Amino acid sequence: MVAPDSPTIGSWHGKLRRVRALMWKETHQVVRDPSSIAIGVVLPLILILLFGYGLSLDVKNVPIALVIEQPSQPASELTAAFQLSPYFQPRVLRSMAPAQQLLTEHAVDGILDIPADFARHFSAGNAQLQLIVHGGDANRARIIEGYVQGAIGVWSARERAQGQDATAVPVNVQSRLWFNEADDSRYFLVPGLVVLVMTLIGGLLTAMVMAREWERGTLEALLVTPVRSDEILLGKTLPYFFLALIGFGLCVFSARVLFHVPMRGAVWVLLGASMLYVLVALGIGLLISSWVKNQLIASQLTMLATFLPAFMLSGFLFDLRSTPIAVQVVTYLLPARYYVALLQTVFLAGNVWSVVIPNTLALAAMAGALGLGSRAALRKSLE
Amino acid sequence: MTRLLDSVLRILALARKELLAVLKDKRSRMSLLVPPVVQALIFGYAATYDLNHVPYVALDLDRSEASQQLLSGLDGSGVFERVADVRRPADAAPLLDARRAVLIVQINQNFERQLLTGRGADIQVIADGRNSNTAGTAMGYVNNVVQRFNADLGAQHGWPAAPVQLAMRAWYNPNLETRWFMIPGMIGTLTLIQTMMLTAMSVAREREQGTFDQLLVTPFRPFEIMAGKALPSMFVGAIQAAGVLLVAQLWFRIPFVGSYLTLAIGLLLFVLAAVGIGLLISSVAATMQQAMLYSMLLIMPFSLLSGLTTPLSSMPDWLQYLTAINPLRYAIDITRRVYLEGAGLTLLTPDLWPLMLLAVLTLSGASWMFGHRMQ
Numbered sequence: 001m002v003a004p005d006s007p008t009i010g011s012w013h014g015k016l017r018r019v020r021a022l023m024w025k026e027t028h029q030v031v032r033d034p035s036s037i038a039i040g041v042v043l044p045l046i047l048i049l050l051f052g053y054g055l056s057l058d059v060k061n062v063p064i065a066l067v068i069e070q071p072s073q074p075a076s077e078l079t080a081a082f083q084l085s086p087y088f089q090p091r092v093l094r095s096m097a098p099a100q101q102l103l104t105e106h107a108v109d110g111i112l113d114i115p116a117d118f119a120r121h122f123s124a125g126n127a128q129l130q131l132i133v134h135g136g137d138a139n140r141a142r143i144i145e146g147y148v149q150g151a152i153g154v155w156s157a158r159e160r161a162q163g164q165d166a167t168a169v170p171v172n173v174q175s176r177l178w179f180n181e182a183d184d185s186r187y188f189l190v191p192g193l194v195v196l197v198m199t200l201i202g203g204l205l206t207a208m209v210m211a212r213e214w215e216r217g218t219l220e221a222l223l224v225t226p227v228r229s230d231e232i233l234l235g236k237t238l239p240y241f242f243l244a245l246i247g248f249g250l251c252v253f254s255a256r257v258l259f260h261v262p263m264r265g266a267v268w269v270l271l272g273a274s275m276l277y278v279l280v281a282l283g284i285g286l287l288i289s290s291w292v293k294n295q296l297i298a299s300q301l302t303m304l305a306t307f308l309p310a311f312m313l314s315g316f317l318f319d320l321r322s323t324p325i326a327v328q329v330v331t332y333l334l335p336a337r338y339y340v341a342l343l344q345t346v347f348l349a350g351n352v353w354s355v356v357i358p359n360t361l362a363l364a365a366m367a368g369a370l371g372l373g374s375r376a377a378l379r380k381s382l383e
Numbered sequence: 384m385t386r387l388l389d390s391v392l393r394i395l396a397l398a399r400k401e402l403l404a405v406l407k408d409k410r411s412r413m414s415l416l417v418p419p420v421v422q423a424l425i426f427g428y429a430a431t432y433d434l435n436h437v438p439y440v441a442l443d444l445d446r447s448e449a450s451q452q453l454l455s456g457l458d459g460s461g462v463f464e465r466v467a468d469v470r471r472p473a474d475a476a477p478l479l480d481a482r483r484a485v486l487i488v489q490i491n492q493n494f495e496r497q498l499l500t501g502r503g504a505d506i507q508v509i510a511d512g513r514n515s516n517t518a519g520t521a522m523g524y525v526n527n528v529v530q531r532f533n534a535d536l537g538a539q540h541g542w543p544a545a546p547v548q549l550a551m552r553a554w555y556n557p558n559l560e561t562r563w564f565m566i567p568g569m570i571g572t573l574t575l576i577q578t579m580m581l582t583a584m585s586v587a588r589e590r591e592q593g594t595f596d597q598l599l600v601t602p603f604r605p606f607e608i609m610a611g612k613a614l615p616s617m618f619v620g621a622i623q624a625a626g627v628l629l630v631a632q633l634w635f636r637i638p639f640v641g642s643y644l645t646l647a648i649g650l651l652l653f654v655l656a657a658v659g660i661g662l663l664i665s666s667v668a669a670t671m672q673q674a675m676l677y678s679m680l681l682i683m684p685f686s687l688l689s690g691l692t693t694p695l696s697s698m699p700d701w702l703q704y705l706t707a708i709n710p711l712r713y714a715i716d717i718t719r720r721v722y723l724e725g726a727g728l729t730l731l732t733p734d735l736w737p738l739m740l741l742a743v744l745t746l747s748g749a750s751w752m753f754g755h756r757m758q
Contacts, residue, residue: 054687055688059694104730127548128548129549130551131550133554136564138433138563141553142523146523156547169503170503176507179513180513188513208672296411312425312429315514321434321436321437322436352480355481
């Protein structure tokens, strides 16, 4: 490896000079090679725009078939209630057979069957309605069930109030949503998307670049110079670190300006946590590339190790508390989990220190471990 | 006739060489065959909107028999876990802030008295909106428990029941398990990533290493080179899809209602379209890094905007039109409908012809590009 500590090599001055020279060279390369700028700046922007608009769990305009077996006043009033609701797009039919056909073709999400004796039973106070939903998308089916229940409840309460027969429901649930009063799924999805985008671009930037240098043998060429492994690491990482931060800035800007996600925490908390996370993501890329040294496998591994786990196992969409213990253990190993908790809290809830401190510490520990790991891997490969 | 046979033989020889190149290296073999199955296993457990563990804080200001009964209804549901019993609202909020609880269930003073006079009583449920979907589902569960409580109470006191009762049934997924919806969707998703990338990178690598020029001076025609590159990727894709399908059936025990032949036809068209897109990328890209970048630019939107986790119908219209070029969108719909609903080919036509069109367009586009670039 490098010659033993001679005074110029060991000194801080020399170290700084070499790191600066490497950074300079790498920055030149970044500026000249459009693909790193594309990964660092264009990719995050495109992804956050597409996903910010595209990902939503809000259910509106549900196509639903209303089967009215026999017209009556309450039946048509109920139909009107559905037609006026912004949540439904009802199609009124006279019998079950065509409705079931529509459900099979998935042209409607559900069927509400209003039986022939509905009017009589309704005035007697014991009417029964049947709802059939397309259960394929269980989450959506459950939301639709809630909507139908709500629509019927509101309508029947109003009808009853007019009939002066006001027997109240025993226990009534009043619900409130903290941190997301408007119940807009985008508010929690967009911070999660920032995590997804940062994970991917951080990992890709370093994985691809280092693997390419390994393949071309340019890293070995660096070895014969007096540059040391931690200097190589630093000089290579810093330009990409700043590039990724530009991407991050664009993501946050879009979140605030285009998707109106509130920002209730402090900007410096957001920035500090994100800088740590970018280091972690870059570290994963470095580690993968010095392990496999092959662009094809490095890119596949980065994709597998970053994108899908950050999507599925970070708590960005799915509640981790409901997964089996074994899977929860896996999620604790993923940096994305901590960053999702941080971003959702800093964006929506504010500076909740009981969330910010432990998660930031976890990220810092991971960044440190990855830094040491990649240095060891680089040293070992160079020997 | 002999020319055709020669051509087929050449394609097969090239495909065999490509396949060997991919599978010969142990690391690359592992990186193609293991991840889909492992991912299907882990994500199968993780990717669910169903909740089986909802920690909540009880803020019972009434401390009466009725309020205790309501809370024990929550505790007994098997889903809710009471992590704390607090006396003041100020003590409850920090627990929600720190994500130690998802819900605060607040029962005010005089709850029991209001209940027994028949005037009706309110309870307040506050949920953590940092994931509003989880919050909504948890609230739904609370509503179910309260409804049961109401029905019991009404029966005890002989109060009239609500004038309209709703009975619900779900087709194709009777217990409304998200897993039934997610795992079949993953067959296509987990297959797409590597199939597309493998194809896109294969030509780019040869170009970067200069071996592509050597291929050009052989008697291979552009079309044959393309077919020789496409077949191994399709093979890998088919194996991956089969692996995930096995996990869904043998491990997660999700009943398969449809026909394997229909599914195979649908998935074959899908893999063909995915490989076509990969080849188109590799015909445009000059280096591996570019090929990689272009594939990423497509794979991420393809997999997130496919209807796998969030419904297509919740997207704005312009984006729904844009997903028409996403092969995964059709593949996910096909697998789910064949798997859960037993749909046949006629019902699937709206998904099948776009896939076919995509395959034809991308493959002929790639073939033209190869021929064009070689001049």
